[in-house]
Amino acid sequence: MFRLILLLLPLFCAAHVTEPSLYGSGDNVKVLNNETLELELHSSPNCQLVQFINYFCGDCRRFAGTFKQLAWRLLAWQRVLSIYVVDCAQERNVRICRDFDIRKTPTLRLYPPGYQRTEQDVGHELDTLQPEEIYAQLAAFLAKVKYASLGQPNFEPLSALDDRQSLLNECNNSTKYIVLVYQPQSSALGRDTILGLLTWPAVFVRILSDSALFGHLGLKPNKLLIMDCLGGSLSLQPRNDSSVAYVNSVAEYLQAKGYATLMPAATTPAPDVSSHLVDxxxxxxxxxxxxxxxxxxxxxxxxxxxxxxxxxxxxxxxxxxxxxxxxxxxxxxxxxxxxxxxxxxxxxxxxxxxxxxxxxxxxxxxxxxxxxxxxxxxxxxxxxxxxxxxxxxxxxxxxxxxxxxxxxxxxxxxxxxxxxxxxxxxxxxxxxxxxxxxxxxxxxxxxxxxxxxxxxxxxxxxxxxxxxxxxxxxxxxxxxxxxxxxxxxxxxxxxxxxxxxxxxxxxxxxxxxxxxxxxxxxxxxxxxxxxxxxxxxxxxxxxx
Ligand SMILES: Cc1cc2nc3c(=O)[nH]c(=O)nc-3n(C[C@H](O)[C@H](O)[C@H](O)COP(=O)(O)OP(=O)(O)OC[C@H]3O[C@@H](n4cnc5c(N)ncnc54)[C@H](O)[C@@H]3O)c2cc1C
Missing domain, CATH: 1.20.120.310 (ERV/ALR sulfhydryl oxidase domain)
Known part of the structure; x- marks a missing residue:
């Protein structure tokens, strides 16, 4: 054994030592660095969740499994959300972590599409590492953004300026139905229904916060209504007044019509942060x-x-x-x-x-x-x-x-x-x-x-x-x-x-x-x- 060690000694000095990493290519998150972070943040049409880590910090290691599972769950929102990780413990990332003023890790920040950093704005920091709270804060953030790309949702409630024709204009090769959701005051029913239906490209969901607007569109007041692209409409009957029931109700209708959900395949079935790669x-x-x-x-x-x-x-x-x-x-x-x-x-x-x-x-x-x-x-x-x-x-x-x-x-x-x-x-x-x-x-x-x-x-x-x-x-x-x-x-x-x-x-x-x-x-x-x-x-x- 001693001879083997002596033989290997020169290798210790010459070998290329790979940087340790908590996240890999199979983890549904993209690992960015000094060169790529700002480019991605600026060019993406999506909102972006960035986790800044130090691979060596205990909390970052403990949180890695949770974050990977969360990233897996958030794949359903990939039409509006991209997920990134930047490791501030890597020497090449020193500048970017300094520019983004990362003082502790893990730090979770949210960015709108086309974000450009300024001295005053280094992103919206999430104040929790609890998955359900992250999920809730993300939903609130995503719903405040106006998206510009085809296939992205519109969280803005309909107004009296919208008419039936402008709604039907949303129809295209993939969008075959318009879903209208009545969202009572201080409820997030419409927002959560939009998020829940992001994996169904066949529908475009709009929120009505005033039930009188149904009449303006030539429709009877409704909780949940689906319109086809020829203008025909049907009132749906969700089992209760939760967004899950609304999503299920629309999904059942679409399935009956032969449409399928586009839930992207997860690349990581379960988190793995302890692979034993010992050379x-x-x-x-x-x-x-x-x-x-x-x-x-x-x-x-x-x-x-x-x-x-x-x-x-x-x-x-x-x-x-x-x-x-x-x-x-x-x-x-x-x-x-x-x-x-x-x-x-x-x-x-x-x-x-x-x-x-x-x-x-x-x-x-x-x-x-x-x-x-x-x-x-x-x-x-x-x-x-x-x-x-x-x-x-x-x-x-x-x-x-x-x-x-x-x-x-x-x-x-x-x-x-x-x-x-x-x-x-x-x-x-x-x-x-x-x-x-x-x-x-x-x-x-x-x-x-x-x-x-x-x-x-x-x-x-x-x-x-x-x-x-x-x-x-x-x-x-x-x-x-x-x-x-x-x-x-x-x-x-x-x-x-x-x-x-x-x-x-x-x-x-x-x-x-x-x-x-x-x-x-x-x-x-x-x-x-x-x-x-x-x-x-x-x-x-x-x-x-
Ligand atoms: C200041 C500081 C605070 C930290 N606080 C936390 C924390 O709150 N939570 C967290 O998850 N991680 C924390 N860490 C990291 C954690 O303590 C370990 O460094 C890490 O888990 C790696 O452990 P290790 O097995 O390499 O041994 P380490 O604990 O890092 O010890 C390194 C070496 O020191 C020697 N040693 C061990 N104990 C003693 C001792 N009492 N006196 C003298 N020598 C000793 C041993 O040879 C050991 O191999 C902290 C690290 C530092 C430097």
Missing amino acids: EEQAAILATVLGAGPKTYRADLEQAIDKLLHIELPKARVFEAAGHLALRQLLNVLRLFSPLNRSGNVLLARLHEFVNGSSDALSGAAFQAQVQLQESMLPKVFKARRYVGCIGSAPVLRGFTCSLWTLFHYLTVQSARSSVLPAGYVLGAIHGFVSHFFGCKDCVQHFLAMADRRKLFSVATRDEEILWLWAAHNEVNQRLAGDSTEDPQFPKLQFPDLNACPKCQLQSASNTTWQLQEVLKFLKDVYDAKNLSNYGLPTANGYD
Whole structure:
């Protein structure tokens, strides 16, 4: 096995690593990016539902199954609605997520046909992740829009200006019947009947909110009436006054006349967010990591800083006031305790200097440009192509958030070793990052609540700082144990477990008592810069 791993090592560095994704081509949603989102939004004759995600965020993973099922159900509305996903955790999508001011994920936004973004209008945000509420908010939004393309509905109630002939003008090769629905005041009966009949191209539905208008059209007042294209009409008798009964009544009539519904075939019968696509290289890394016990891999620290500098930080629209301070503190900690190569150390020092010298309102775009400029002047900084200690047994598991924890623990330990920064500074920088820049909504909410409850700003020594983060992380582990986002190969245990550190806990029949001095010793050892593993990095000439 060891020989196999040695043979595969060069591959880790050269192989193309595909971006993990929660949605695929079979999911009834279109995955868009920096280049395609605005084009689609602008050119589509439909309304558009866009979900902005970070593939690594727990809520996005948990919501993926629900969203796929919802997208499947919403196929019935595809004459008026298109569904898209944009992953803000992909480096190429940084600009678009910044332009659309995506501060948390998942974010659901709605756009009318032909939408064009402005500073003030980045879309209509849905304030829920509950499928029925999304459905209701969508219906209300769709019904407010005037559609222009052939085959699209008209939600505007008829007026006295409409006559029978203008109604019959809606007939064409596919539309063979006009359905008239009486919609009482403050009811959505007509709207929901239109939506329910979108899969029946043979009918065009119009709403009457004034029953007197039936007379104006030469018809008797009615609840639900169907007209053929020659002007003949028939009153339909739905079983009750619900839109479902109205839709069924029309559908039965059409079926009897030989027409069929055009329910598009779903490409995804059931959500699948945990496909186990493990390639040979991943399998080799997995086997090594699982067999090695707790260890800190430089590749993970590199990946965390890489993603911070290229994705999480530049997504901010502007760094100002407390956000500017948070950026300065984070860069200060990173530059002082950098686990990167020589170029990486220079990069972090220059970025820190740049931000310190910038005005108190630095744009995310300016920061991004500075990162690119500095990197272009230095030998290659980021060489890790994969997570190593943070590798997952499936593409969307573990990864970035694992590498962040690893980096944070590493930083608290380096701070205690060096004594350069005052106690609490590193935790303050982590708190600033989470408050202002972390794109994972549930992580932010939980962490900030925990920071308050566990009195993050009261730590008095650097050793306490290490232990504060350890205890906080264990609290998160406990909450997430058994969660659907857990990697079965890396179950969420209280860390370190007895195998890794037998002296760290005393176990009695009823409870576990942590031996804090032993835990501290253990953490200082695992997260010590001297013990970093270069496994998985191109280190033939040393790590430079
Ligand atoms: C600040 C923060 C808050 C988060 N909050 C949430 C949340 O609210 N909801 C959610 O779904 N996800 C949250 N996450 C993500 C979640 O904690 C995990 O990162 C993710 O589920 C991946 O887990 P993992 O198995 O890779 O291990 P992780 O929990 O990411 O741990 C990474 C590595 O750290 C080591 N480790 C584990 N526990 C400790 C400890 N106590 N002390 C020191 N080292 C330890 C282990 O070697 C482990 O492999 C958060 C992440 C961060 C960085």
